[in-house]
Amino acid sequence: MLLKDFYSVESSREEDGKCITHLKINKNHRLYNGHFPNRPVTPGVILMQLFKEDAERRIGKSLQLKNANNIKFMAVVDPEIHNELFLEYHFEDNSQEIRLKGIAKTNEGISLKINAIYKLI
Template sequence: MILKEFYEVLQTEHKEDLYHTTLRVNKDHEIYKGHFPGRPVTPGVVLMQLFKEEAERIYENSLQLARADNVKFTAVFDPTENEELILESQLEKNGDFIKLKGIAKNHKGIVLKINSLYKRL
């Protein structure tokens, strides 16, 4: 896990290839001291990393991002407003690759939409 002490998994539910994971983000994490003081904003690359780490946790396998398509950041995620973030992931395993279609959202709505492909290591 590259994001040490950044979040904890509160709950994961799944049905077939659909996963709904609720995370609690650490609003006091080091990332927010520089991004940005007085107005914490979760960097987009960190939001993308959350999906990778969730897929690694589910498949119990290290992954490497091979491709990211249609990455759309639609809102700012500020953990001081609400620490919970929900990841909705549709995962499909195909040989050495895992395809992910995901949405990250908070109490206000969608924060990120992503389609990505990961290679199993």
């Protein structure tokens, strides 16, 4: 986990070839002291990292981002309002890389769309 105590996994399952993970964000994490004071926002790079970490848990191997050619940040994730996040994605795994396509959602809708390629390390 890149940021200790930033989130916890509430549930994780596979359904119709899709990985679905329910995360609970720690709204009191020290990250929010600097991003931003009095108006906390979850950084986009952290949202991207959540997909990497979840995929690593599923396959039991470490990954390194190789290419992220299509990332769209759709809405702000304010931890005071959105302390639950849902990752929905599917991935293709070959012997050298993972191709992942997914969305991160709050209770209000989609926050992030991602297409990424990770190298197995």
